[in-house]
Amino acid sequence: MKVTDIGNPDYFHKVVDCQWGCPSHTPVPEYIRLIAQERYTEAFMVNWESNVFPGILGRTCDRPCEPVCRRVRTEEKPVAICRLKRVAADNKGDIGPYLPPVPKKKNGKRIALLGAGPASLAVARDLLPLGYEIDMFDRDPAGGGMMRSQIPAFRLPAEVLEEEVDLILDMGVNTHFNYEITSMKEMLDMEYDAYFVGTGAPRGRDLDLPGRLESDAHISIGIDWLSSVAFGHIDSISGKVIVMGGGNTAMDCCRTSKRIGAEAVTVVVRSAFDVMKASDWEKEEAMDENIPIVNNRPPKEFVHDNGKLKGIVFECVKPVADEDSGRLNYVPTGEPDVYMECDHVLMAIGQENHCPWIERDIGIEFDKWDCPVLDEVTFQTTHPKIFFGGDSAFGPENIIWASAHAHQAAISIHLLCQGQDLRRDRPPQGVNLISQKMGVHEWSYDSEHDPAKRFIVPHANLDKALQNIKVEVELGFDRALGLKEAQRCLNCDVQTVFVDSLCIECDACVDICPMDCITFTENGEEEDLRGRLTAPAENVEQDLYVSGKLGTGRVMVKDEDVCLHCGLCAERCPTAAWDMQKSVIHVPQLGTYPE
Amino acid sequence: MTFVAKPVVHHPKLPLNEIGLNRRDYEGLVSTLCAGCGHDAVSAAVIQACAELSIPPHRFAKLSGIGCSSKTPNYFLGNSHGFNAVHGRMPSVATGANLANRELYCIGISGDGDSASIGIGQFAHIVRRRVNMLYIVDNNGTYGLTKGQFSATNDKGSTSKRGVPNLYEPIDLVSMALQIGAGFVARSFSGDRSQLVPLIKAGLLHRGFAFIDVISPCVAFNNHNGSTKSYDYTRGNAASFVAADFVAPHEQITADYAPGEHEIVRLPDGSELHLRKLEEDYDPHDRTRALAHIQEASRDGEIVTGLLYVDSDGTDCHEILDTVDTPLSVLGEAELCPGEAALDGINAGFR
Ligand SMILES: Cc1cc2nc3c(=O)[nH]c(=O)nc-3n(C[C@H](O)[C@H](O)[C@H](O)COP(=O)(O)OP(=O)(O)OC[C@H]3O[C@@H](n4cnc5c(N)ncnc54)[C@H](O)[C@@H]3O)c2cc1C
Ligand SMILES: Cc1ncc(C[n+]2csc(CCOP(=O)(O)OP(=O)(O)O)c2C)c(N)n1
Ligand code: SF4
Ligand code: SF4
Ligand code: SF4
Ligand SMILES: [Mg+2]
DSSP: OOOOOTTSHHHHHHHSHHHHHSTTOOOHHHHHHHHHTTOHHHHHHHHHHHHSOHHHHHHHOOOTTTTTOHHHHHSSSOOOHHHHHHHHHHHOOOOGGGSOOOOSSOOSOEEEEESOSHHHHHHHHHHGGGTOEEEEEOSSSSSOTHHHHTSOTTTSOHHHHHHHHHHHHTTTOEEEOSOOOOOHHHHHHTOOSEEEEOOOOOEEOOOOOTTTTTTGGGEEEHHHHHHHHHTTSOOOOOSEEEEEOSSHHHHHHHHHHHHTTOSEEEEEOSSOGGGOSSOHHHHHHHHHTTOOEEOSOOEEEEEEETTEEEEEEEOOEEEEEOTTTOOEEEEEOSOOOEEEEOSEEEEOSOEEOOOTTSOTTSSOOBOTTSOBOOOTTTOBOSSTTEEEOTHHHHSOOOHHHHHHHHHHHHHHHHHHHTTOOTTTTSOOOEEEEEEOEEETTEESSOOSOOOOOOOOOOBOOHHHHHHOTTSOSBOOOOHHHHHHHHTTOOOTTEEEEEOGGGOOOOOHHHHHOTTOOEEEEOOOOHHHHHHTSSSOOOOTTSOEEEOOOOTTSOEEEEEOTTOOOOOHHHHHOTTOOEEEEEEEEEOOOTTSSOO | OOOSOOOSOOOTTOOBOTTSOBGGGGBOSOOOSOTTOHHHHHHHHHHHHHHHHTOOGGGEEEEEOSSHHHHGGGGBOTTSEEEEOSTTOHHHHHHHHHHHOTTSEEEEEEEHIIIIITTHHHHHHHHHHTOSEEEEEEEOSEETTTTOEEOTTSOTTOBOTTSOBOOSOOOOHHHHHHHTTOSEEEEEETTOHHHHHHHHHHHHHSSSEEEEEEEOOOTTTSOSTTOSSSHHHHHHHEEESEEEEEEOGGGTTTOOOOTTSOEEEEOTTSOEEEEEESSTTOOTTOHHHHHHHHHHHHHTTOEEEEEEEEOTTOOOHHHHHTOOSSOGGGSOHHHHSOOHHHHHHHHHHHO
C-alpha cells in the first residue's frame, strides 16, 4: 500500500467516527472534553457554531453519530453523544460574549429566505454576521418550521425551541410570518440578490383504499394533525386510535394521542419491526408508554357505517429476504385477514416535497420526483440565484441535515454575492495537527480508558408524563451523570501520528497496545495486508495507516478500527516516533475562515 | 515507564486458545522498564508462547534474580507462581522449586549481570544439574538497573555510552551452557519475535535444561553506536544456521513441508520442532562442532542466532536423581518422613 497521506483532511476526519458521521461535522470529542471540564458554555458554543441548535438537537437529533461511535466497536454501546449536547445546553452560562457581532451597516445585499424552518434559520445565522440583509417568509405565525409544528412538546419544550430560534431572529432577521408564499415569480419580482428555499417537505402521504373517502371525517394526515395540536387547534382525541406507519411521525402521533385523551392507541405497520423508519429509541419510548406496535399488516380497507369509521381490515404478511439483494419482500402468510376496531386513524406513512407555488417556467428544473435539480455541492438550482436546502432539497431528512445543507448554501450565496465562482472559490477543507504532549507521562487530554457502561437518561414519572402533553419525558443527564458519561468518550480526535524516521522497531508499541492495532510487517496490497496483521483488520470501512519504509525494510501498519486513543503507544515509544496529536478538522463554514 | 494501567478491554476478535483463554490472560502488570527496553519484547514473546501452548497460567513458576531483566516476571503471567531471588541466586531457588514440584513449568529470567557476573557460579551448576526448566538471559551487555556498567558479556572493545572501551574478554553464556551439558541451547534477539516465540515454546517443553540467550538492547545505556548489543548492531550482524519452527500436535496435519527438507525433533508432549538448515554443514546435534562454529562466527563478527543445539532425548535432574513420579509437594508427611525404622535401614546401608 501507499504511504498514508495524513495531510489529507479526510484521513483523520474519518477516524473521528462521530464527527465524520455528523452531517454538520460537529467536533464531538472537543465538546465532550469541554463538558468534562465543566465548561458548558464553551461546549454549547462549539455545537452552536457547527449545528446551530444544540438544545433542540440535544433532545431530538436523529443522531447519525451514535451508531458509528467507535465505542460500539470496542465495547458495546455508543457514547450518549446527543444527550451530552443537551447537558451543554442545559448548563450553559451567558453566551452573549461569544456570539458573532452583526454589523449595523449592511453590505448592500438582500437575501430572501423562504420558510422559517431550521434550514432557513441556519442560513440566516451564517449570513447575518457578514452584513447581509435577511428577509424570512413563513405561513406559520412563528419561526421554527417543523421543529415547532411537528415535534411534540413532551420531546421538545417550547422554551428550548424559542430560545434557540429567537437567538437567530434577534440577530436582525426581518421576519414576515403568517405570509403564505403563492408564487415564486412574485418573490423574484422583489429582486433579492439570492433566494434560499427552505420550505420543507410539507405534504403527508395518503392511502387510496376502499372506504377512505367515506370515512374522511375520522381520518387525519399525521403531520397535519400534529401541527394542529402544536398550534392549539386540536386539544383532544377520543375513542380507539390506530396510527398507520412506522416512522417518527407515527411515533409522535401515537404518543401525542395517548396524552390528549385516546382510550386506546395502536400502531400498525405494513413492514417488519426491524426495518421501521423510526429510530430504535423512538420505538422503545412508545413501547415504554405501553403502546403496542403491530407489524407486517398492510391495510386493505376502511370499514365504516354510513361514514362513521368502524375499523380497518389488514392483510397478514411476512418478510422474506430476496436471495440476491437481501431486500425484504412481503408475502401473504395465508392467515385470515384481521379486523381492528377504531374510531380514528392517523395516517403517518410518509411525506413528500410539494411546491405547487413554484412556477415551472422560471428556470428551476424539477426531477421526476418533483424535487429540484440541485448541484450537490453548492445547493444551487438551475436558476443561478435560487438555492434549496433542508427537506425541500432532497426530500424529508431531519434537523441536522437541514443545518448541514444551510452551511453549504450560505457559502454559495456569499460567493455569488461577491461575484466569485461557487465551486472553484469554495474554501477548502483542512486539517491541523497539534501535539497533546505536556510532559513525560502527561497528555493534555484524559487518555485513560474508562470501561463504564452507557449511563441511562432519567425519565419523568410515566403517569405524570402521560397526563400532560407539555411534560418533558426525558429529564436529561444531570451534571454528575453528564460528567460520568463524558468520561466514556475515547477522544478519537486525538490521533496517533507516526514518524517513520524516528522508529527503531523495538516493538514496544505493538506490545503495549491493548487493542492489537499495530503491526510491523512487509508491505503488500491492502487485502493481503489486512489478513496478516497482529489482529486481522476485517472492518474494511476503517482505514489502515501505512508508514514509509523502516530500517528493516518493513512498514508500520496501524488498523484504525478499534484504537482506543489511549496514547499508550506514544507513551511507550522510546523515540517519540508516535505522538498523540489533536486533529482539528476545518470544515468550511461562513465566519470560520478569514474572509 | 508507564503509569497508566493497560485497559482491560481487548480486540473483539482476539482468538482463544485451546483452554478458552486469550493472549491478554497471560499478561502481568504494566511494565515499569524504560520505554523501548528489549526486555519488554522478551516478556511479550513469553506471553505469546505460553498462550499459544494453552498451558494454564497457574502451571508456571517464574524465577528471577536482580536486575531490570529479573523484574520482568512481574510483567507476564500474572496468575502464576513466582519468586524474585537475590542477585545471582535464581538458580538455587529454581532448583528447589523444580525439585519440590516437578510438574510445574519453570521459567527463569535473568540478566547478563545476574548470570554471568555475580551469578556465574550458580549458573554453571544449574546447567550441570540439568534442572528441567527454561532459562532465559536477557542479554544487554550492561547492568541496566544500576545505570550502565559493563557486564561480563560485554564485548572487548565495545564502548560505553560515553565512549570508554571495555578492556575485558566477554563470557559467552551459550558456549558455556553447551560445554557443561545443557540439552537445549539457543540464541535470539528481542527484536525478532518470529524466531524467539517458537524457541520459547520448544524450550518450555524440552525435558532438561533449556537455555536461551536473548540479545535484548538496553535503550537507556547500551544502544549507542559503539555498542555491540544495540538494535542496529544486532540487526546488522545476526546470522542463523538453523531455522526452528514449532509445530503443536494439533497443527501437525496441516503443516505442509516437503519431505527431506526438514529434520523433525519430537518434544515430550508430542509437539514437533521442524529444523531447517540454513548452513549446509551445521549439525545442531553435535556439541563439539556447534561450539567450534559459534566461535568461528564470533571471530568473524557474526552473532549466531537460532537453535544452536538440541539433544533429542534429554534427561533432567529428576531422572538423574531417580525421584518419585509424584511431585514431592503433594506427598504426605508419612511418605516424606517414613520414620525412624526407615532411617535406620538407610543408615544400615552405609555401614
Ligand atoms: C412528526 C415529525 C417529527 C419529527 N421529529 C424530528 C426529530 O425528532 N428530530 C429531527 O431531527 N427531525 C425531526 N423531524 C424532521 C424535521 O422536523 C425536518 O427534517 C426539519 O424541520 C426540516 O427543516 P426545513 O427547514 O427543511 O423545513 P421545515 O422545518 O419543514 O420548515 C419549512 C417551513 O416552511 C414553511 N412553508 C412551507 N411552504 C410554505 C409556503 N408556501 N408559504 C409560506 N411558508 C411555507 C412551513 O410553514 C415551515 O415553517 C420530524 C418531522 C416530523 C414530521
Ligand atoms: C548482592 C548484590 N550486589 C549488587 C547489586 C546491585 N545490582 C543490582 S542489579 C545489578 C546488575 C544487573 O544487571 P543485569 O543482570 O544484566 O540486569 P539488567 O538490569 O541489565 O537487565 C547489580 C550489580 C545487588 N542488587 N545485589
Ligand atoms: S492509542 Fe496506541 S496503544 Fe492505544 S489503542 Fe490506539 S494504537 Fe493502541
Ligand atoms: S515503540 Fe516507537 S520505536 Fe518502538 S517500534 Fe513502536 S514506534 Fe518504533
Ligand atoms: S535501564 Fe536498560 S535494561 Fe533497564 S529498563 Fe531501561 S532500557 Fe531496560
Ligand atoms: Mg544486563
